[in-house]
Amino acid sequence: MSKVTVVDHPLVQHKLTLLRDKNRSTAGFRRLIKEVALFLGYEVTRDLELTMEHIETPICGMDAPKLKGKKLVLASILRAGEGMLEGLVELMPSARIAHIGLYRDPETLKPVQYYFKAPSDIADRPVIVVDPMLATGNSVAHAITLLKEAGAKDIRFLCLLAAPEGVEALAQKHPDVAIFTAAIDSHLNDHGYIVPGLGDAGDRMFGTK
Ligand SMILES: O=P(O)(O)OC[C@H]1O[C@H](OP(=O)(O)OP(=O)(O)O)[C@H](O)[C@@H]1O
Ligand SMILES: O=c1cc[nH]c(=O)[nH]1
Ligand SMILES: [Mg+2]
Numbered sequence: 001m002s003k004v005t006v007v008d009h010p011l012v013q014h015k016l017t018l019l020r021d022k023n024r025s026t027a028g029f030r031r032l033i034k035e036v037a038l039f040l041g042y043e044v045t046r047d048l049e050l051t052m053e054h055i056e057t058p059i060c061g062m063d064a065p066k067l068k069g070k071k072l073v074l075a076s077i078l079r080a081g082e083g084m085l086e087g088l089v090e091l092m093p094s095a096r097i098a099h100i101g102l103y104r105d106p107e108t109l110k111p112v113q114y115y116f117k118a119p120s121d122i123a124d125r126p127v128i129v130v131d132p133m134l135a136t137g138n139s140v141a142h143a144i145t146l147l148k149e150a151g152a153k154d155i156r157f158l159c160l161l162a163a164p165e166g167v168e169a170l171a172q173k174h175p176d177v178a179i180f181t182a183a184i185d186s187h188l189n190d191h192g193y194i195v196p197g198l199g200d201a202g203d204r205m206f207g208t209k
Contacts, residue, residue: 002171003178005043012039012182020198026207030083033132033205036160036182037087044128044158044180070125073098077131077143080201084130100143109192111139116146123151132160132201135194137169144174161185163194
């Protein structure tokens with residue numbers, strides 16, 4: 001069973017409420033997604049391994065902690081992952097980036113793939129998959145399958161909002177992938193939207209509806 005972490009930091013919860021509000025402007029929505037991603041970024045990277053390195057401060061030499069191993073990969077599920085990616089890149093400017101182009105067929109709720117590009121040495125790097133919405137879980141499960149086929153081994157998933165159905169489905173398909181989210185909502189409606197949710201994240205972020 002996947003480990004699920006709900007990030008209940010008060011600032012995250014406050015900003016999530018602002019995001020849910022249907023009267024939030026496109027600019028406000030974009031800014032908030034990026035801000036929340038910064039907070040969530042702290043949690044999703046909490047268990048990264050450190051190694052000691054000798055450095056010289058202006059005062060003396062010391063052994064100080066640095067991240068161990070290769071830079072990690074941020075894997076953004078298009079389109080909505082891009083908003084969170086912006087915040088995470090600010091936190092980890094040297095991260096490598098993977099893009100996975102998927103949209104959900106509104107009838108079948110199955111993902112339709114239109115793009116995939118990942119670093120060639122992804123097998124040697126930790127991977128954080130980002131997409132604000134975990135609804136049925138079909139999109140992220142497909143994205144993770146593609147990343148595993150490309151060689152990824154150490155994968156975690158960061159979203160903003162999850163439905164219980166999606167958490168369950170992802171845990172079934174990829175039990176090795178830890179899930180980080182700001183909230184787990186009530187359920188999915190007949191169209192596969194999260195209730196109460198925040199609507200269509202991509203459309204709200206890019207102003208396409
Ligand atoms: O868990 P699922 O049921 O698969 O739904 C979640 C997916 O739906 C949304 O993308 P969408 O298909 O709207 O594409 P977009 O980001 O281009 O708007 C969202 O960003 C996820 O990728
Ligand atoms: O509630 C939902 C479900 C899928 N995708 C979204 O953007 N929102
Ligand atoms: Mg969308």
